[in-house]
Amino acid sequence: xxxxxxxxxxxxxxxxxxxxxxxxxxxxxxxxxxxxxxxxxxxxxxxxxxxxxxxxxxxxxxxxxxxxxxxxxxxxxxxxxxxxxxxxxxxxxxxxxxxxxxxxxxxxxxxxxxxxxxxxxxxxxxxxxxxxxxxxxxxxxxxxxxxxxxxxxxxxxxxxxxxxxxxxxxxxxxxxxxxxxxxxxxxxxxxxxxxxxxxxxxxxxxxxxxxxxxxxxxxxxxxxxxxxxxxxxxxxxxxxxxxxxxxxxxxxxxxxxxxxxxxxxxxxxxxxxxxxxxxxxxxxxxxxxxxxxxxxx
Numbered sequence: 001x002x003x004x005x006x007x008x009x010x011x012x013x014x015x016x017x018x019x020x021x022x023x024x025x026x027x028x029x030x031x032x033x034x035x036x037x038x039x040x041x042x043x044x045x046x047x048x049x050x051x052x053x054x055x056x057x058x059x060x061x062x063x064x065x066x067x068x069x070x071x072x073x074x075x076x077x078x079x080x081x082x083x084x085x086x087x088x089x090x091x092x093x094x095x096x097x098x099x100x101x102x103x104x105x106x107x108x109x110x111x112x113x114x115x116x117x118x119x120x121x122x123x124x125x126x127x128x129x130x131x132x133x134x135x136x137x138x139x140x141x142x143x144x145x146x147x148x149x150x151x152x153x154x155x156x157x158x159x160x161x162x163x164x165x166x167x168x169x170x171x172x173x174x175x176x177x178x179x180x181x182x183x184x185x186x187x188x189x190x191x192x193x194x195x196x197x198x199x200x201x202x203x204x205x206x207x208x209x210x211x212x213x214x215x216x217x218x219x220x221x222x223x224x225x226x227x228x229x230x231x232x233x234x235x236x237x238x239x240x241x242x243x244x245x246x247x248x249x250x251x252x253x254x255x256x257x258x259x260x261x262x263x264x265x266x267x268x269x270x271x272x273x274x275x276x277x278x279x280x281x282x283x284x285x286x287x288x289x290x291x292x293x294x295x296x297x
Contacts, residue, residue: 002025002030006025006032010025010032016039021039024036024038057082057278058075058082058157060073060153060160061091061095062095063096063151068149069144070095070096071142071160072095073160074090075140076133076135081133084133086132087137090129091157097112099144102144106140109142110139122139141275143162147270149163150162150165152182158277159274159277160274160275161274161275162182163269167267167268171266173266181262181267181272182272184248188248189276191243193272195240195244210236211228214228214235
């Protein structure tokens with residue numbers, strides 16, 4: 001049903017004790033997401049959201065050309081290759097390609113003719129780089145915006161954020177505010193833009209979890225339903241303030257929200273996208289002892 005490794009991973013993701021994690025997986029028949037919800041309902045989980053596992057190497061890059069921006073993620077097997085100048089140039093060329101041809105998806109991007117040499121496709125170019133560099137690579141995803149676009153790349157390509165805004169970006173204050181917004185997204189990784197963008201099912205799920213948490217607390221055992229409802233309302237508002245970018249406290253001045261800060265600089269956030277290299281991908285676990293044993297067989 002589940003293994004010791006599953007228990008360990010649940011513990012790493014939630015911060016809960018080993019026995020609590022084992023019980024949660026037992027109660028939920030090994031379902032990871034349900035186990036996280038179970039721990040939260042019991043008030044045991046220390047994190048409101050499950051952290052994405054960062055496993056693969058590679059690079060996230062952003063290119064803004066005029067009013068068009070592109071962000072791409074290309075994965076490699078090792079960090080060594082990701083630091084290679086030829087690999088970096090390849091990633092930048094893919095961003096140029098995305099801006100130029102506006103592909104519908106990754107498959108369309110791979111089949112498109114390379115803008116610098118129409119005798120080959122991007123898929124051909126990728127195959128050529130794999131053969132030359134000697135390591136498998138994957139063109140994983142991209143995003144493209146038109147309009148007021150500002151990009152921010154953090155930690156040498158580990159995280160990239162691209163924001164689309166309505167603003168006069170020729171104005172230094174507006175440009176700085178848009179960049180500040182992108183930096184906040186990189187650091188905090190908000191789940192939603194604003195409360196209107198939170199799916200109804202997410203709100204209902206959160207309400208159910210919070211209600212269970214309230215009722216689990218012995219101090220609330222004799223409180224009437226109307227008081228429980230008020231407590232629920234307050235906690236849901238806190239959920240929005242924590243997880244919705246526009247309502248979050250601005251990291252450089254927590255006396256105001258991100259929304260109020262942007263408004264004060266004449267900036268309206270239209271949309272944003274955040275990539276963190278390798279999020280959600282499993283990394284091959286190398287066992288050095290097994291590798292040596294296999295070599296001498």
